[in-house]
Amino acid sequence: MAPTKVFGALAALAFLAAPAFAQISSEGGPIYINSDRTESLERERKVLLIGNVDIQQGTARLRANQVTLVFAGKQGGNGPSGLGGSFGQIQSMIAEGEVFYVTPELKAKGNRGVYEAAADTITMTGEVALMRGRDVAEGETLKLEIGNRRTTLDGGTGRTRMMIDPDAQGGETN
Template sequence: MKTYLLAGLAALCVTGSAFAQVSGEGGPIRVMADRSEVLERESKVILIDNVDITQGDARLRADIVTLEYGENGGTTTSGLGSGFGDIETMTARGSVFYITPELKATGDLGVYDATTDTITLFGNVVLVRGEDVGKGERLTMQLTEGRTILDGKDGEQVNLVIIPADENGQ
């Protein structure tokens, strides 16, 4: 089991800029999980139970996180996991929490797409920015554009609570 965990962690550490979107500031990535499975033929790493990924000031927590890699085109690091390319998608399932200093977002399912630099949360989504709270069915965060879209469930509206600043600007 240690071999799988080491290979999975090594694969995470050599992914290059695609994985850096856990935090826009980049830097070392800390990964914790109860179990790790490396599926080399499928270019996947699956992190299972109590998954906690931190990078800089950002944190992703979920029950299961699946990392899917592209073809080995951009990875220049040698060693364990070096046969993988950059991460194409990262899918978090079950009790998904994405936290940065600016926001806290939760949902049932979260998907990061590296090609569009987009994080999408689905199912029972709650977004908190400061004291403002939004609830809906799907949250799309287009990171490059700095755009956030919250959609309601079919036929339902989003629910927003916006707390205006007081006269002191706070």
């Protein structure tokens, strides 16, 4: 089935998700990570965060059962690596199991989420939902092209579903 492209309202739902350079917040700054266990796989240039993973940067938050951070090679250096050193730039983040990504502008959930720094995209799969204010879009695969401000929602074996509340201008009301 060809992907269903949802323009207009859906694009407005997701245009603010995460910037390039493997950060989860457009604000940048330090990234705070909590998990039940952390494993450093130095030869593979990966860090595994296992159990109740909670990553925060600025006003953005990523929660999942497990997150794998994959690092690109360092530019011309043989310095320390691992938890006490630096692997270099984060190349991708793979979040699995009850994945939630929340910013002040949107909330997204799915079974799996992959952030690719080079393409500046977030792809969430499984039973995905994207919420902005009281507007909701659901499907099987959600692709957020951050720099292009383009969102594609694919229904997979089903159809995409949306609920748009035109009376909710500027987000939720109290």
